Amino acid sequence: MKVLIIEDEPALRASIQDYLERQGYICELAADFPQAIDKVNEFDYDCIVADIGLPKGNGLDIVKELKLLESKAGIIIISARDSLEDKLSGLELGADDYLTKPFHLSELNARVNAILRRKNFDGNTTVTFHEITIKPASKTVLVHNQSITLTGKEYQLLLYFIANQHRVVTKSALAGHLWGDEYDQAGSYDFIYTHIKNLRKKMLEAGGDDYIKTVYGTGYRFG
Amino acid sequence: MKLLTKTTLYFLLIMLPVFTAGAFYLYSKFNKEIKHETDEELVNDKLQWMRYLDTARVDNPIFRINTPEFILRPTENAAQSKHQLKSVDIYQEPENTYAPFRQLTQVIHVNDKNYELVLRKSIIEKDDLVNNIIHVMLAAFGGLLLFVLLSNWLISKSVWKPFYQSLGKIQKLQLNKLETIVFERTTTHEFNQLNAALSSMTTRIHSDYTSMKELTEDAAHEMQTPLAIVQSKLELLLQDDTLSETQQNSILASYEELQRLSRLNHNLLLLAKIENQQYPVTAQPDLCAVVEKYLQLFEELIKEKELQIRKEMAATSPWPLHPALADILVSNLLGNAIKYNYTRGNITIRITTDTFTVSNTSQLPEIPGNVLFQRFKKHNSNYTNSNGLGLAIIKKMADSYGFSVDYAYMNGEHTFRVTRSLSDSGF
Numbered sequence: 001m002k003v004l005i006i007e008d009e010p011a012l013r014a015s016i017q018d019y020l021e022r023q024g025y026i027c028e029l030a031a032d033f034p035q036a037i038d039k040v041n042e043f044d045y046d047c048i049v050a051d052i053g054l055p056k057g058n059g060l061d062i063v064k065e066l067k068l069l070e071s072k073a074g075i076i077i078i079s080a081r082d083s084l085e086d087k088l089s090g091l092e093l094g095a096d097d098y099l100t101k102p103f104h105l106s107e108l109n110a111r112v113n114a115i116l117r118r119k120n121f122d123g124n125t126t127v128t129f130h131e132i133t134i135k136p137a138s139k140t141v142l143v144h145n146q147s148i149t150l151t152g153k154e155y156q157l158l159l160y161f162i163a164n165q166h167r168v169v170t171k172s173a174l175a176g177h178l179w180g181d182e183y184d185q186a187g188s189y190d191f192i193y194t195h196i197k198n199l200r201k202k203m204l205e206a207g208g209d210d211y212i213k214t215v216y217g218t219g220y221r222f223g
Numbered sequence: 224m225k226l227l228t229k230t231t232l233y234f235l236l237i238m239l240p241v242f243t244a245g246a247f248y249l250y251s252k253f254n255k256e257i258k259h260e261t262d263e264e265l266v267n268d269k270l271q272w273m274r275y276l277d278t279a280r281v282d283n284p285i286f287r288i289n290t291p292e293f294i295l296r297p298t299e300n301a302a303q304s305k306h307q308l309k310s311v312d313i314y315q316e317p318e319n320t321y322a323p324f325r326q327l328t329q330v331i332h333v334n335d336k337n338y339e340l341v342l343r344k345s346i347i348e349k350d351d352l353v354n355n356i357i358h359v360m361l362a363a364f365g366g367l368l369l370f371v372l373l374s375n376w377l378i379s380k381s382v383w384k385p386f387y388q389s390l391g392k393i394q395k396l397q398l399n400k401l402e403t404i405v406f407e408r409t410t411t412h413e414f415n416q417l418n419a420a421l422s423s424m425t426t427r428i429h430s431d432y433t434s435m436k437e438l439t440e441d442a443a444h445e446m447q448t449p450l451a452i453v454q455s456k457l458e459l460l461l462q463d464d465t466l467s468e469t470q471q472n473s474i475l476a477s478y479e480e481l482q483r484l485s486r487l488n489h490n491l492l493l494l495a496k497i498e499n500q501q502y503p504v505t506a507q508p509d510l511c512a513v514v515e516k517y518l519q520l521f522e523e524l525i526k527e528k529e530l531q532i533r534k535e536m537a538a539t540s541p542w543p544l545h546p547a548l549a550d551i552l553v554s555n556l557l558g559n560a561i562k563y564n565y566t567r568g569n570i571t572i573r574i575t576t577d578t579f580t581v582s583n584t585s586q587l588p589e590i591p592g593n594v595l596f597q598r599f600k601k602h603n604s605n606y607t608n609s610n611g612l613g614l615a616i617i618k619k620m621a622d623s624y625g626f627s628v629d630y631a632y633m634n635g636e637h638t639f640r641v642t643r644s645l646s647d648s649g650f
Binding site: 102170 | 448478
C-alpha cells in the first residue's frame with residue numbers, strides 16, 4: 001500500500017512516515033505544493049495525507065487535481081485550523097476524511113486503514129489478526145471461525161486496536177476515537193477500561209488469546 | 224440632573240434676585256413719580272384758590288369750609304410765602320382704613336386776616352401699587368421661565384444634538400465593533416474637539432484590542448503545529464520497547480499533559496472565533512435533539528455515576544445557533560453537570576421554546592457570581608481535567624448571540640439557565 005504524505009513541517013512529516021511505515025505502508029513524501037502536484041501526476045497512490053496549509057499552494061487544490069486525474073486514492077486532509085468551512089469544502093471536493101492538528105498518529109493510521117479498506121475492496125474484505133477475523137461489511141467478528149457478539153463500541157475498539165497492532169495506544173486517543181472531541185467535557189475516561197475489559201472477556205471466552213496488554217495504566221498495546 | 228435642568232435652574236436662581244430688585248426699583252420709582260405729579264396738581268390748585276380767595280368777600284362761606292380735601296381756617300400764625308408739602312394718612316370712613324394723601328399747607332393773608340390753607344389729594348393706594356407690581360413681575364418671571372424652558376429645549380434639540388449622538392454611540396459601544404464608529408463633523412467647535420478625542424480614543428482602544436486578540440489567535444494557531452509535532456514524537460517514542468518503566472511513564476504523563484494543552488488551545492481558539500462571530504446562524508438546530516445526542520454520548524459516564532436524569536423538554540426547540548455552537552452549549556453544560564455531580568446524584572434538563580436549563584446536584588458550594596464566568600477560574604481544584612474555560616465559552620456565546628445565562632444555587636443544586644430573547648428567533 002502506497003501512501004503519499006504532503007506536509008511542510010519536516011518533523012511532523014517524519015513522524016507520520018515513521019508510524020505509517022511501521023504499520024506496513026510504503027510512504028512517499030512531499031514538502032510543498034509543486035512537489036505534491038508532481039508526485040500525484042507521476043505515481044499512483046492508495047492514500048494521500050495532505051496538509052491544507054502548504055507553501056506555494058493550498059492542500060484543497062491537490063484534492064481538485066486528484067479529482068481531475070480521476071485518481072482512486074483515498075484522501076485525508078489535515079488542517080491546523082479547526083474550521084468547519086475547511087472541513088466541508090474539503091469533503092465536498094472529494095476528500096474522504098478530515099483531521100485537525102494536533103492529532104494522534106494512531107488515529108491517523110486508523111483512518112488511513114479504514115479508507116483503504118473501503119476504497120480498495122469496496123468494503124468486501126476481511127480484517128484478519130491471527131485467529132480473529134472481522135467482516136466490516138456485516139460488522140461481524142469471528143474468533144476461531146466462531147461468531148462473537150460485540151457492542152458498537154467494542155467493535156470500534158477492536159478495529160482500532162488491529163489497525164494499530166503492536167503499538168502503544170493511549171487512553172486519550174481511544175477516547176477521542178470512540179467518543180469524539182467532546183469526551184473530555186464530562187471529565188474522566190476511566191469508563192474505557194470497562195469496554196476493554198468486556199472486549200477481552202468476550203474474546204477469551206471464544207478461545208482467543210489475550211492480546212490487549214495494559215501499558216502502565218495509561219495505554220494499551222494490542223498483539 | 225440633566226444638563227438642561229441644571230442650566231435652567233441656575234438661570235432661575237440668578238434671575239430671582241434680579242427680578243426682586245427690579246420690583247423694588249420699579250416700586251420706588253412709581254411712588255416718586257406719583258408724589259411728584261400730585262404735588263404739582265396741589266400747587267396748581269393752590270394758585271387757583273389764592274386767585275379766587277383774593278376776590279372773595281369776607282362773608283363768603285368758603286372761609287369756613289372744612290373737608291378732607293380742602294380746609295381754610297383762621298390762624299394766628301404769621302403768613303408764609305412758601306407752601307409745605309408732606310404725606311399724610313387720612314381716615315376713610317367707608318372703608319374704615321387710612322389712605323395715603325399728599326397735603327399742601329400754607330398760611331395766607333386774605334382780607335387782612337391770616338388763614339391756614341390745607342389742600343389734600345389722595346394718591347393711589349400703595350398696597351394696590353405693590354400688588355400690581357408683584358403681579359406684573361410674576362407674570363414677567365413666569366413668561367421668562369416659559370421662554371427659557373422652551374428655548375433651552377429648542378437649543379438642546381439642535382445645539383446639543385451632536386453631543387447626544389456621540390453619547391449614544393459610546394453607550395452602545397462594543398469592543399469588537401469599535402471600527403464601525405464614526406463621529407460626524409458638527410458646527411460646534413467644542414463638539415468637534417470632543418468627537419476628535421473620542422475618535423482617537425476608540426481607534427487606539429480598537430487597535431490595542433485587535434492586536435491583543437490577534438496575538439491570542441495567532442499564538443493559538445501557531446501552537447497547533449508544534450503541538451502536533453511534539454505529540455507525534457511522544458507517540459512514536461512510546462513505541463520504543465527498550466524504554467524503562469519510569470521512562471515510559473514519564474512519556475505517558477507528558478503525552479497526557481500535552482493533550483490538556485491541546486484542549487486549552489482549542490478552547491482559546493473557540494473563544495476567539497465565537498467573539499469574531501465566525502459561526503454564522505444558518506440553521507436552527509433542535510436543542511432537544513442535541514440534548515438526546517449528548518445523553519447518548521455521555522451514557523457510560525451517567526451509568527458509572529448512577530445519575531438520575533430527569534427531562535422536562537418541549538417537543539422541539541429550534542434555536543438560532545450554528546450547529547457546532549449548539550453542540551458546545553449542550554455538551555459543556557451537560558458535561559459539567561455530570562463531572563461535578565456525585566454518585567447517585569440528579570440531573571434535571573428543562574427545555575422550553577426559549578429557555579434551556581440544566582440543574583445538577585453537587586457537593587461543591589455555590590459559585591460566587593463574580594468569578595462564575597471568568598476564564599481560568601477553576602471552581603474546584605480536585606478536577607484536574609477542567610481548564611476553566613467551559614463556562615467562559617458559554618458566556619461568550621451568550622454575549623455574541625444575544626442570549627442570557629443565569630446561575631442559581633438552591634438546596635445543593637446548581638442551576639444554569641440559558642434564555643434567548645424570542646425577538647431573535649427570526650434570524
